[in-house]
Amino acid sequence: MTYETMIYSISIIVISVIIDMIIGEVPNKFHPVIFMGNLIDKLKNYLPNTKFSGLLIILTTIFVFATISLILLIIFAYLNIWLFVIFSSILLSTTFSINFLIDSVRNIQYDLEEDIEKARKSMSYLVSRNTSELTESRITSAAIETLTENITDSIFSPLFYTTIFSLLFGIIAGIIAAVIYRVSNTMDAMLGYKTKELINIGCYPAKLDDLLNYIPARITGYYVVLASFILQYDYKQSYDVMKKFALKTPSPNSGYPMAATAGALNITLIKEGVYELGYGKDELNKEKISEAINITKVTSLLFILTIVVIYFIVMFLIL
Numbered sequence: 001m002t003y004e005t006m007i008y009s010i011s012i013i014v015i016s017v018i019i020d021m022i023i024g025e026v027p028n029k030f031h032p033v034i035f036m037g038n039l040i041d042k043l044k045n046y047l048p049n050t051k052f053s054g055l056l057i058i059l060t061t062i063f064v065f066a067t068i069s070l071i072l073l074i075i076f077a078y079l080n081i082w083l084f085v086i087f088s089s090i091l092l093s094t095t096f097s098i099n100f101l102i103d104s105v106r107n108i109q110y111d112l113e114e115d116i117e118k119a120r121k122s123m124s125y126l127v128s129r130n131t132s133e134l135t136e137s138r139i140t141s142a143a144i145e146t147l148t149e150n151i152t153d154s155i156f157s158p159l160f161y162t163t164i165f166s167l168l169f170g171i172i173a174g175i176i177a178a179v180i181y182r183v184s185n186t187m188d189a190m191l192g193y194k195t196k197e198l199i200n201i202g203c204y205p206a207k208l209d210d211l212l213n214y215i216p217a218r219i220t221g222y223y224v225v226l227a228s229f230i231l232q233y234d235y236k237q238s239y240d241v242m243k244k245f246a247l248k249t250p251s252p253n254s255g256y257p258m259a260a261t262a263g264a265l266n267i268t269l270i271k272e273g274v275y276e277l278g279y280g281k282d283e284l285n286k287e288k289i290s291e292a293i294n295i296t297k298v299t300s301l302l303f304i305l306t307i308v309v310i311y312f313i314v315m316f317l318i319l
Contacts, residue, residue, distance in 0.1 A: 010311040011173040015089035032094050036186045054204040059099050061183050069179045073172045095158040095178035105147040109289040115205040137284035141269050144292040148261040149254040157216040184208050221256030226265035227298035238264035245277045
């Protein structure tokens with residue numbers, strides 16, 4: 001990889017983050033995740049409810065979206081380098097979601113301040129649990145759990161794979177890797193439940209998502225601890241709670257950022273009958289959502305800065 005291609009690669013990554021933070025999501029009628037969801041849904045309804053069908057959905061969906069993305073990237077690369085940079089940045093920005101994740105949880109906080117019934121309804125769109133009787137503390141817990149769990153899915157994992165593959169094989173490979181990750185995560189979100197309808201067909205999509213998030217989730221947890229240190233929260237407790245409680249969740253991955261945040265904020269995150277993360281004694285109130293958002297922002301910024309530093313170190317080495 002040449003110095004020039006490295007510049008283009010890191011520029012695309014940084015521009016994609018700027019697009020996400022300032023402009024936000026691509027309109028639904030153009031958003032790849034909507035097309036992914038439509039294809040997954042059609043395949044689920046067409047195929048029998050078996051584990052093999054789940055494997056077919058994985059292979060078909062990944063092939064379709066990786067191929068389309070590759071063709072479009074090559075076309076734009078041949079047309080004009082600046083068109084390629086713009087298109088690549090927009091496409092990459094659709095594979096992660098910093099702004100939307102934070103705004104979704106902040107809106108729960110606003111709803112809590114206005115009316116608990118409104119907050120319960122808004123919360124029901126973000127979690128699978130029954131929200132109709134949740135108290136303010138349980139809504140706060142669910143909001144923080146959703147926010148911190150998705151630091152991995154919505155931010156770290158797609159950018160992690162983009163960085164690894166772009167450094168090894170070029171930015172096109174990095175973007176394709178991010179698209180494949182987003183396909184996997186979308187499949188898990190739609191099929192990865194242990195219900196009678198989905199337990200078979202969703203088996204392999206859920207396992208693939210667990211596999212792809214395994215390393216990024218653990219990295220996320222440590223970045224949450226670092227962010228807690230910078231923000232002067234209880235970073236020692238953050239680390240301790242992460243080590244003791246991270247594997248208490250049904251998912252092998254989601255507990256790392258959730259437990260680290262619980263420790264940092266001296267709270268206990270509770271999903272009734274499923275898990276309790278932490279031993280914090282502070283009250284779970286609306287202010288804790290703001291603090292969790294601050295941790296998420298700093299965690300994300302630290303990871304993005306790490307990517308930039310890695311790129312500059314590699315560029316320095318190849319000079």
